[in-house]
Amino acid sequence: MDHEPDVARAEDQALDIDEAPGPRRRALLGVDIGGSKFAVGVITSRGELIDRSMAKVDPDVSGESHYEMLVELVDEQLELAEDRHDVELVAVGVGSAGPIAPNCEVVSPLNIPAWSDFPLRPRVQELTGLPTFGDLDAKALALAEGWLGAAQGVSNYCAMTVSTGVGGGLVLDGRLIDGATANAGHVGHLIVEPQGRRCSCGARGCLEAEASGLAIEALTGRSPTEPSYETMERTGRMVGRAAASMCNLFDLDLVVVGGSVALGFAATFFNAANLELHARATMSHSRQARVVPSRLEERGPLIGAAAVGIRGLRRRPISGAPATDPTPARRRPTATRAPLTDPYTAGP
Ligand SMILES: [Zn+2]
Secondary structure: OOOOOOOOOHHHHHHHHHOOOOOOEEEEEEEEEOOOEEEEEEEEOOOOEEEEEEEEOOOOOOHHHHHHHHHHHHHHHHHHHHHOOOEEEEEEEEEEOOOEOHHHOOEOOOOOOOOOOEOHHHHHHHHHOOOEEEEEHHHHHHHHHHHHOOOOOOOOEEEEEEOOOEEEEEEEOOEEOOOOOOOOOOHHHOEOOOOOOEOOOOOEOEHHHHHOHHHHHHHHOOOOOOOOHHHHHHHHHHHHHHHHHHHHHHOOOEEEEEOHHHHHHHHHHHHHHHHHHHHHOOOOOOOOOEEEEOOOHHHHHHHHHHHHHHHHHHHOOOOOOOOOOOOOOOOOHHHHOOOOOOOOOOOO
């Protein structure tokens, strides 16, 4: 099992989930915990997002109020999956803003202060009665790019998000890199300007301190939605500089960049990023590298969450014993229970 790739072609991914198909189409519940909104959706084994519910996060409410809002969204989607779409949900994937503990056993999203070490994965599993797996939102997006986005068919790449902050995920040899505490891929803290601005992490000149939406506002006094040409060009250059380090270090030739700031700055940003990348990634293995825009758009985080669910199902141990507690479903037991013999990891 250790050699199963995390990133498979879309058709193979579907095969995995549809193996031993029942009478109904199979799907996953995706949960996206962002700093400013929660989203829950139903995603088929082929990556189609067929329904979703969203709600804005009110930062001033209690931790349990956040959870109650999440319960409402989950309940709504469980009901729609059953009644409107007639799909069988086989797992839940969660992508969460960080920091997180491995598998989202606890999460402490920076923009949700009431959730400090909140036991997100166990609570969602208890709520749905489905095997539940979690990861950082940026790593989830990296999986989504390999599944259905700009990195389809590519085994080595980095995915970056440049929006309010800067996040990233790294895929090497087809595997999403976790690191010692499951927090690998923080490209936002690569240093791109040694004498630059102080970063929230305490260092100076991190990519996030130079190129994020918050950094651009602090540097220019203007919203990143009203950038000057110089701002778009400089932001692209900073991202290209970080991309060059990633490509040189990890032998990559693809960096996929999404996020409202990068995509909003469009061609000016991407041209500048590629010029900088080509100037700084000049070794024989990195010379061909390029920065390309994400094409997943706003469905990316939920597709990524579903990919986390698929990855979790694939990595469960084979033995007959389920890796996750067979917690009784709180509702709709026939609709939401996964089979105890696990068809997803028992394959050849
Ligand atoms: Zn930093």
